[in-house]
Amino acid sequence: MAESRIVLHFPKKLLDQPVISTAVERYKLSFNILRADITQDQEGLMVLGLEGEPKSIDDAVEWMREQGVRVQPLEKDVTRDDERCTDCGACIVVCPTNALAMDAQSREVSFSADKCVACGICVPVCPPRAMSIHF
């Protein structure tokens, strides 16, 4: 079993299509919707966690691409500007998944992209604005 977190962009024409349910049924995957929005230009945006056989996940992603969905891996979407981060720690308490955490000895703030669910709460909370979210 593997787990993969992806960002899906649905063009307007697909907004009323059951793309996700078809994909998870067809490729025998379980899924967890981490975030879902419809943006101003009426594009659908979804952050999705997929669990299943690695090949099935790849095939499902490929199938969704064929339907016209743009798919990106999640970890590329929240980034930290390490030069801008001062290791203050103001983000620690708002991060719901401990993707942002402080090392007890070094007092450095670490960012683990694999734990990040791209909720974006840290972005405006970070005082020097070192965090950014890109979809």
Added chain:
Amino acid sequence: MSKTYEEINAKIRSGDVVVVTAEEMVDIVADLGPKEAAAKIDVVTTGTFGPMCSSGAFLNIGHSTPRMKIGKAWLNDVPAYAGLAAVDLYIGATEPTEDDPLNREHPGEFKYGGAHVIEDLVAGKDVRLRADAYGTDCYPRKELDSWLNIRDLNEAYMLNPRNAYQNYNVAVNKFADRDIYTYMGVVKKGLGSANYCSAGQLSPLLNDPYYRTIGIGSRIFLGGAQGFVYWQGTQHEPTGARTEGGVPKGGAGTLGTVADLKQMDPRYVVGVSFLGYGVSLALGLGTAIPVLDEEIAACTGVSDADIVAPIIDYSHNYGLNEGKPFGHVSYADLKSGEIEVEGQKVPTTPLSSYVRAREIAGELKDWVQAGKFQLVEPIQSLPGPDNSPGFKLFNNRPVEEEGGE
């Protein structure tokens, strides 16, 4: 046995000085005791890096042709104070951009302000100056719109009314039914977070609790430059409760500081935005404490376990000057990541960077060892517990009809 400033400075000049950071001094004093530590160590360096709202910079931009007595001025659309001579300006750290939506859509983001202007100047970036004036016979110009760079300014120096608070509150949110947005960051509802802001055992005034070696004229590290203390900071209040070791149990002493902006490093001068609150300047400050005697050695050996801070509710009590602290907690406990408040486990979150505080104390140590930073005996001491100027709440005398007294 005691040492003098002159003896220590002679060692700095000859390269024989023994310098440690306040963090290193904790174990030295614990192992050797204050007497032996005083004999062995000459200088202890401190550092802190955190938001210091009461900061700003004076800029003299030089006279334009034709000349202008600036009436109103904006730097990257942030208003600067111009109620001085013709081309002197003061840019305050917390001033937001003029068209900032502020908290109209709460919580506001406060993306740019005076602190960011100061950071941009220090980083050598061009800043847009717009100014207007009513015009006089001697200063005929009425408008100006120009790029400005720090290298072209006559003077650019930071002059901060209040820095380096000796200890600070721990903010919690007990009464609001939502997270609150404060200068202490986002404080989570239901005692969901405890937000603190001090370098603790590395902090300048916590290592010299009675201001024996810091006063008017003291040389300091400010924003990467060498600067000075010019006065006690505003709200300097040394009379509050202290621990057995003499360390204030809450906000107490403060410093008024000055240094050349042109010598600063943007690593230690960072514009910051507090969601729903406003703009501030995260600033690096450090001191070099001469270990004149055993008592000073003991003070600089203070550790996070010896320093406590009051836990204050920021959802109601702080804003209304009501209530009492929910007790005190040590910085050692705060740094463990979790404290207990009213029987509840509360995760902690800092606002002041210990990593950068450590870096500043280390850099200052290098400067002293390299003979680049000599110590200055204060021209005048800061007020202590016995001669404090006092700390008053505002005396509100509502104006109903005409005239005062």
